[in-house]
Amino acid sequence: MPSLLQKLLLGIPLACLASGHCIADSLDSNYKIDVHSHAVPSIWREELVSAGFPVKNGTLYTDGFPVADWTLDSHISTMDSLGVNYSTISVSAPGVFFLKEAQKAKSLARSINLQLHNYTGTHPTRLGALCLLPLPYVDEAVEELKFCLDTLGFVGVGLFTNANGTYLGDKSFDPIFSALDARNASVFVHPASPDCTSVAGGWPIPMTGYPFDTVRAIESMLLTGRRAQYPDIKMIFAHGGGAIPYLASRIAGMASLPWLGGLSVPESLAQLAGYYFDTAASTSAIQLTALKSFVGTDQIVTGTDYPYVPVSQALSGLAAIEGNGNFTTGEMGKINNLNALTIFPRIINALKLN
Ligand SMILES: *[C@@H]1O[C@H](CO)[C@@H](O)[C@H](O)[C@H]1NC(C)=O
Ligand SMILES: *[C@@H]1O[C@H](CO)[C@@H](O)[C@H](O)[C@H]1NC(C)=O
Ligand SMILES: *[C@@H]1O[C@H](CO)[C@@H](O)[C@H](O)[C@H]1NC(C)=O
Ligand SMILES: *[C@@H]1O[C@H](CO)[C@@H](O)[C@H](O)[C@H]1NC(C)=O
Ligand SMILES: *[C@@H]1O[C@H](CO)[C@@H](O)[C@H](O)[C@H]1NC(C)=O
Ligand SMILES: *[C@@H]1O[C@H](CO)[C@@H](O)[C@H](O)[C@H]1NC(C)=O
Numbered sequence: 001m002p003s004l005l006q007k008l009l010l011g012i013p014l015a016c017l018a019s020g021h022c023i024a025d026s027l028d029s030n031y032k033i034d035v036h037s038h039a040v041p042s043i044w045r046e047e048l049v050s051a052g053f054p055v056k057n058g059t060l061y062t063d064g065f066p067v068a069d070w071t072l073d074s075h076i077s078t079m080d081s082l083g084v085n086y087s088t089i090s091v092s093a094p095g096v097f098f099l100k101e102a103q104k105a106k107s108l109a110r111s112i113n114l115q116l117h118n119y120t121g122t123h124p125t126r127l128g129a130l131c132l133l134p135l136p137y138v139d140e141a142v143e144e145l146k147f148c149l150d151t152l153g154f155v156g157v158g159l160f161t162n163a164n165g166t167y168l169g170d171k172s173f174d175p176i177f178s179a180l181d182a183r184n185a186s187v188f189v190h191p192a193s194p195d196c197t198s199v200a201g202g203w204p205i206p207m208t209g210y211p212f213d214t215v216r217a218i219e220s221m222l223l224t225g226r227r228a229q230y231p232d233i234k235m236i237f238a239h240g241g242g243a244i245p246y247l248a249s250r251i252a253g254m255a256s257l258p259w260l261g262g263l264s265v266p267e268s269l270a271q272l273a274g275y276y277f278d279t280a281a282s283t284s285a286i287q288l289t290a291l292k293s294f295v296g297t298d299q300i301v302t303g304t305d306y307p308y309v310p311v312s313q314a315l316s317g318l319a320a321i322e323g324n325g326n327f328t329t330g331e332m333g334k335i336n337n338l339n340a341l342t343i344f345p346r347i348i349n350a351l352k353l354n
Contacts, residue, residue, distance in 0.1 A: 015027075015333075015338060017338055017341055017342040018298050018338075018339070018342050019342050019345075021342070021345065021348075023341065023348055023353040023354055027333075027337050027351075027353070028333075029329050029330070029332045029333030029336060029337075030083070030332070030336060031085050031086075031336060031337045032082075032083060032084045032085050032086075032302055032318070032336045032337065033084075033085065033086045033087070033088075033301070033302060033336065033337045033340035033341070033347065034079070034082075034084045034086070034087040034088070034302055034303060034304050034306070035087075035088050035188060035236055035278055035301045035302065035303050035340055035343070035344075036088075036090075036188070036190075036236075036238055036278045036280045036303025036304060036305050037075070037079075037084075037087040037088065037089055037090075037303075037304055037305070037306045037307075038070075038089065038090060038091060038092045038305070038306070038307060038308060039070065039072075039075065039089040039090070039091060039115075039116060039119060040067060040068060040069075040070035040091075040092075040307070041091070041112055041115040041116070043108070043111050043112060043115060044091060044108070044112055045060060045067065047096075047099070047108055048060060048062060048067070048094075048098070051098050051099070053098075062092075062093065062094055063093060063094070063193045063197075063204065063205040063206055063209070063210075064200065064202075064203065064204040064205050064206075065204040065205070065206050065308070068307035068308055069307070070307050072119050072122065072123075074307070075087070075089070075119075075127075075306070075307070076123060076126060076127075078306055078307070078311055079126065079306075081311065081315070082304060082306070082311065082314055082315055082318060083318065084302075084304065084318075085126070085337075086125070086126055086127070086128065086347065086350075086351070087126065087127055087128075087306075088127075088128045088129070088130050088155060088156065088188065088340075088344065088347075089116060089119065089120070089127055089128070089129055089130065090129075090130040090132070090158035090188055090190060091112055091116075091132045091158065092190060092308060093160055093190060093191065093192040093193060093210075094160075094192060094193070095109075095132055095133075095135070095158075095160055095163070095192070096108045096109045096112070096132065096134050097134075097135060097136060097160075097163045097164045097192075099134075102134070102137040102140050103140075105134035105137055105140065106134045106137065106140040106143075106144065108134070109132050109133060109134040109140075109144050110144065110147070112132050113129070113131055113132055113144065113147070113148055113152065113154075114152075116129035116130075116132070116154075117129060117152045117154070120154075124350055125350060125351060128154070128155035128156075128344065128346065128347055128350060129148075129152075129154045129155065130154065130155065130156050130157060130158035130188050131144065131145055131148030131149065131154050131156070131157045131158060132144075132158055133145060133157065133158070133159065133176070135159070135160070135163035135164075135166070135173070135176070136163040136164050136166045136172070138172055138173065138175055138176065139175075141176055142175050142176060142179050145157055145176065145179050145180070145185075146179065149183055149185055150183075153346065154346075155344040155346040155347055155350070156185060156186045156187060156188060156343070156344050156346075157180065157185055157186070157187050157188070158187070158188050158189075158190060159176075159187050159188070159189045159190070160189070160190055160191070160192040161189060161190070161191045161192050161213040161214055161216060161217035162192050162194065162195075162213060162216070162217065163192070165194075165195045167216060167217055167220035168189070168217045168220050168221055168226065169217075169220035169221050169222075169223065169224030169225075169226040169227075170220070170224070171224075173226075177226065177229070177230045177233065178230075180230070180233050181230050181232070181233055184232075185233070186233070186234040186235070186236070186343045186344055187233060187234070187235045187236070188235075188236045188238070189214070189217060189235055189236065189237050189238065190238055191206070191209075191210035191211065191213045191214050191217075191238055191239070191242070192210075192213060193205045193209055193210075193213070194209055194212070194213050194216065197209070206308075210238075210239070210242070211239050211242030211243055212242060212243065213242070214237050214238060214239060214241060214242030214243075214244065215241075215242045215243050215244050215247055215251075217237070218237060218241065218242075218244050218272060218275070219251055221271070222251070222255060222263070222268055222271050222272060223255060223260075223261065227271045227274065228271065231271075231274065234276065234342075234343045235275045235276065236275065236276040236277065236278055236301060236303075236343065237275050237276070237277055237278075238277075238278050238280055238303060238305075239277075239278065239280050239281050239282050239303075239305075240277050240278070240279065240280075240281075240282030240287050240288075240290075240291050241275070241277040241291070241294075244272060244277075244294075245277075245290040245291050245293070245294035245295075246290060248268075248269055248272040248273065248294065249269065251268070251272060252265045252268035252269045252272065253265065255268050256268070273294055273295050273299075275295075275299065276299045276300070276301050276339065276343055277291055277295065277299060277300055277301070278300075278301050278302065278303030279300065279301070279302055279303050279317070279318075279321055279335070280303035280304055280305035280309070280317075281305060281309065281317070283317040283318075283320045283321050283324055284320070284324060285324040285325075287324075288321065288324045288325035289324075289325070289326075291325075292325055292326075292327075297327065297331040297334050297335065298334060298339060299339065300325075300334075300335045300339065301335065301339045301340050301343065302318070302321070302335055302336055302337075302340070304317065304318065321335065341353075
């Protein structure tokens with residue numbers, strides 16, 4: 001493998017990321033990195049069934065939504081049909097926080113992470129893994145985070161907007177953020193169900209409960225001071241940030257009231273917009289226009305939510321991004337791959353771009 005300097009001398013073009021890191025620009029703007037896709041390991045499915053999640057007519061449901069059939073082979077072949085080159089895989093809600101004992105949650109998270117490691121080992125240039133943490137058990141979660149990042153070499157960490165009702169800004173989660181910060185590790189935050197499931201009126205919680213839980217988590221990061229404490233941790237929030245581009249000014253306005261902390265409005269807005277947002281189920285012109293005006297094009301990343309969305313929806317969603325967002329080819333390069341490489345530099349190594 002020639003060094004970066006040798007590549008320069010050989011005339012291989014370079015692309016420099018927002019981080020300042022430059023890579024050999026052998027990826028074209030269509031090379032797609034999907035930061036929001038899920039694996040459904042059978043060990044996880046079996047534990048959900050044993051824990052009493054409903055199985056109706058052979059289909060398992062979590063949060064009122066079917067858990068898709070999934071195999072490693074189908075994941076790769078679907079990536080091919082979607083034109084996705086590389087995916088980060090994570091486990092969706094409810095992670096392992098349905099288990100009521102720390103040791104059980106820890107041991108299931110460990111088995112699942114080893115399984116994810118096996119998948120990425122099988123397809124090292126197609127898949128990277130995001131660590132599943134046994135939150136809300138913080139000590140066990142820190143141990144697992146270290147194992148995934150330091151021993152297994154995962155590309156990043158998966159978190160949920162809340163773990164059994166505890167939101168990201170909660171004081172108890174400080175050791176998690178401290179461990180992430182010490183490693184410059186990046187996080188993908190997937191929505192989870194809020195406690196108050198009855199407000200969904202019996203409809204699937206992911207429909208609106210998930211995007212609003214993303215808003216709650218981002219709000220929690222602001223109001224607790226967690227984001228101010230760790231401003232540099234790169235975090236992706238799913239589904240275009242839920243409703244955050246639309247609600248940020250309202251939240252910043254309220255947070256400026258003296259009895260709510262008197263935060264400066266521009267500072268709050270900068271914090272609320274200081275994340276990455278993926279395009280899963282967020283590809284309409286209205287959503288992309290809002291997202292683009294909220295964060296610009298350096299903080300939007302591609303996401304599909306496969307296998308929880310039908311392939312046809314993922315396909316038309318991916319195809320709609322460029323036109324609906326009125327993005328240039330250069331901007332599509334950022335959204336398709338360069339922004340994801342900025343967040344997860346270990347993918348650069350996996351793809352041998354440095
Ligand atoms: C149950 O599953 C079978 C096989 O997938 C399907 O043909 C049938 O329509 C399903 N029945 C209901 C009530 O969903
Ligand atoms: C990326 O995926 C597309 C569509 O499957 C494929 O045509 C292209 O060759 C892939 N690029 C690389 C560098 O693997
Ligand atoms: C993944 O697990 C399978 C089945 O246990 C095994 O045959 C394979 O060698 C493992 N692959 C890697 C890369 O660890
Ligand atoms: C999860 O939430 C329930 C209900 O609030 C509570 O009883 C339980 O102790 C929580 N579990 C953990 C591990 O915090
Ligand atoms: C984290 O990033 C900073 C700034 O880019 C760098 O100085 C530091 O060495 C990095 N630390 C680790 C553990 O990678
Ligand atoms: C699309 O973006 C171009 C600049 O790249 C701009 O000139 C044009 O007005 C935009 N079109 C719409 C419909 O916003």
